[in-house]
Amino acid sequence: AQSVTQLGSHVSVSEGALVLLRCNYSSSVPPYLFWYVQYPNQGLQLLLKYTSAATLVKGINGFEAEFKKSETSFHLTKPSAHMSDAAEYFCAVGGGSNYKLTFGKGTLLTVNP
């Protein structure tokens, strides 16, 4: 069984500030992990993924995430927030022999000018 917990349903930052969105997972098999972004009234787009290669993963739009097995975490960061980063972000975990992902409940990121 797998699960994902995203800490903080809403995160607010100032433009230019560090973005940190937290994701903790639970998995009985070696996990592979994803971050998706959803802009208003759109579908979800893949931001980045961890697939057991490098533990520090770089994605689109300057985002990156670090897989920490000891902490069962996969937190998403960006050094400097931009107004265009305002969106909802979802962490997801997969693993085992099937392709099905389990999603967290999402974190809404607001960027203030």
Place this chain on the structure above:
Amino acid sequence: NAGVTQTPKFQVLKTGQSMTLQCAQDMNHNSMYWYRQDPGMGLRLIYYSASEGTTDKGEVPNGYNVSRLNKREFSLRLESAAPSQTSVYFCASSGGDRYYGYTFGSGTRLTVV
């Protein structure tokens, strides 16, 4: 562009009416999924199809049926719509390898009055 196409984009139904949400992908993916998205609830899996000819229940299947018509198409049917089914519905597909993640459609916004 290759991807997942959902129709319709918007729909208003009266309680008790039926309708089918259509989903098609052109990436030759084996697996397809239907999710619903509600505020504060994240994405909840309704049904999925691991491969052509198979379907399985997800987290919230009650009130829905699905058909995997062929490898490309996966439809979701509401036989007797209820206000509790007011939601945004997303179709997704995955394939190639399990590290691919999902490709999502742009969603169907359904209101049941």
